[in-house]
Amino acid sequence: MNRLRIGIATRAPVGDDLRAALTRLAERADVRAVVDGGRFDTVVRTAEAPGPYGERTTVWVDADTDLTAPAVAAAVVVLAAPAVAREVRTRVTAPVLALGPQEAHTSARPVAPFTRSRIRRARGLQDATAVARHVAGQWSWDHQPVDESAAGSAAALASVLVTDDATTAVLGAAWGAPVVAPVELARELDLPLPKERASATPDEEAERLLADPAALARHAQGCHALYAREHSPDRAVLQLEEILGSAGRHRPRDGFAQPLDLLGTPTDSAVRLRASGVLDTLRSPS
């Protein structure tokens, strides 16, 4: 599979946020200096000056960047840290990608509510409902204190995750957990905030969601969509490929492989076999 070729032509000095974003890109694409020569699918620049004519430029912006600058207007893609991306998304015409510091949960994959229930049963845990809480720095699973090391598992398998911590909320969103946080934190992170949430406490909201499976599933989907939009480098790079029109060239012949990889489907899973079978059927001439 050919990886995206991204050139770097940023002006020194490079701040920590930009370096983190470039590192995220380098983890998933072929990143080189422009002076190396060759063809690039896009070139990352800062907003001081636009790139040469014909170049597909990705412009990095931060909180101080003048969004009316010609370089921003001419950009094919705008790149920013997650907090800045949320601010500039409505103020520029180019699509905005959020790429930020190292995520702490690289193995996270979205786990749907039904799947969570099945896995809990397979692991000998409660299969009906299980509420994970991370409040005031303490993790608990169904009101039983658990060690910090269980954070990932709790976020991956809980029916609902209640937290007052931003990092934990993002962790939960990465696993596709229904995350319930205080209203202020939810607004800050752009978590789904239903109208019924106006005055309810996080625990009351969690109880409401547990009583409504459909709402629970919608909430989980919204949380994961937030993660994909704001915090997922994989999604950001995929989106970059789509924008640059390189998606077809970089996608493997087996169109299901990458989405299944993103969902964390094991290699030997029957789901992959069935997906390949379906694809072959669809592609057969008869």
Add this chain to the structure above:
Amino acid sequence: MTLPPELRSDATQVLRPAAADQQPVADPRPVTAPTPTARQSIKRRVRSSVGRVARPALNKIGPVIERAQRGTETQRHALDAANRRIDELERRLFDQAGQRVDLALMQQRLESNEINQTLQKADFGDVLRRFEALGAAIAPGAGIDAAAVRLAEQREQLHSLDRRLRVLDSRVNTALVAPQGAPPLPTAAPAATPAVTTSVEPAVAAPDVEKHSAGFDYVGFEGRFRGEPDEILRVQRERYIPILTGHGPVVDIGCGRGELLDALREAGIDGIGVEPEPGMAAEARARGLVVEQTDALGFLRAQEPDSLGAVFSAHVLEHLELDYLLEFIQLSLSRLRPGGVFVAETPNPASLIVLGNSYILDPTHVWPLHPSLTSFLCESAGFRDIHLAFHAPATGYHLPKAEPQLGDLARVVNEGFSRLNDVLFGPQDYTIVATKAAS
């Protein structure tokens, strides 16, 4: 793609309730096998019959199935290993992403620095060219290296002009207040035309005014070719203070700004300066020195016979026409008291480097005075006890000596070279010290 570690059994173990970890309680009731029914008996008999029939076939295909299972298991292990290897490679690639980014940023920075360096070189080159142009404007033909010297010369010229203007201004003011019928005020003294050589030589008077071109910038010429003033003064102190000690009052013909008079004053020797250049004379007088703004003969004629202790001149004689020179020597003898000394330093034309270089450089030189000629003139005038001292051999030009290891050849060559050195690059100046008879 493998199962995320957070979903594995060992990771989820910590979420299990404590009660689930307990061992199940053993049922105290004994377990006995149930009594088989008729239906079960029939089933058992049928299974037994089928087993007897199928066992041979199963015995034949059993190993095949086992081999296939083992092969599948092997492939499964190989696939797992390959997946683990791929995961490891992906992880390494992932972990090195930061380094790749740093490398790319460094390459970009290097490129930018190279470009900046090129631009700075161009700017620097432009600055250098401008310096050169400035230098050429200040010192045509010599460039920026000589610009400082040229500027110093120009500064000296300005000072000289300033001095002359002040003198003229003073005279004009005096003329304006002079009573009617008064004789006209004396005209300005002739402009100074000091002689200069590249050896030690202070500024002196040029008595023969008519031969001096008013358009020749002698001050600038002197400033360029004279040498360092401090060094000149040091040499004069060393050479002449001992000779002049005890022979006061000393008349310094062509004293310039009076540096030697300063030295004489410090040594406690009375001195009088004679300087025709008004600016330099004024400057010397401003320092409290006694300086007459006139020419040598004019001064000596006005002195009483046997009144002077010494008549000193440095690089004056070669500027004098013969008649003036003869009268200068004779008047010096007349005005010196018995035992007084006539000291004169002049270029040595016996050293051909002088004759072909520093002597002809100065257009105001009249005639080179061979040491023997000067001695003859002093002796003819009546001086007794005449001594010559030679200074400043041009050792920088001396021919090198041959290595002694060459023996006689080296000796012959070195002797020849010594003679050549004496003739070509001998002492550039000489001083004649002529003493008036004591009685």
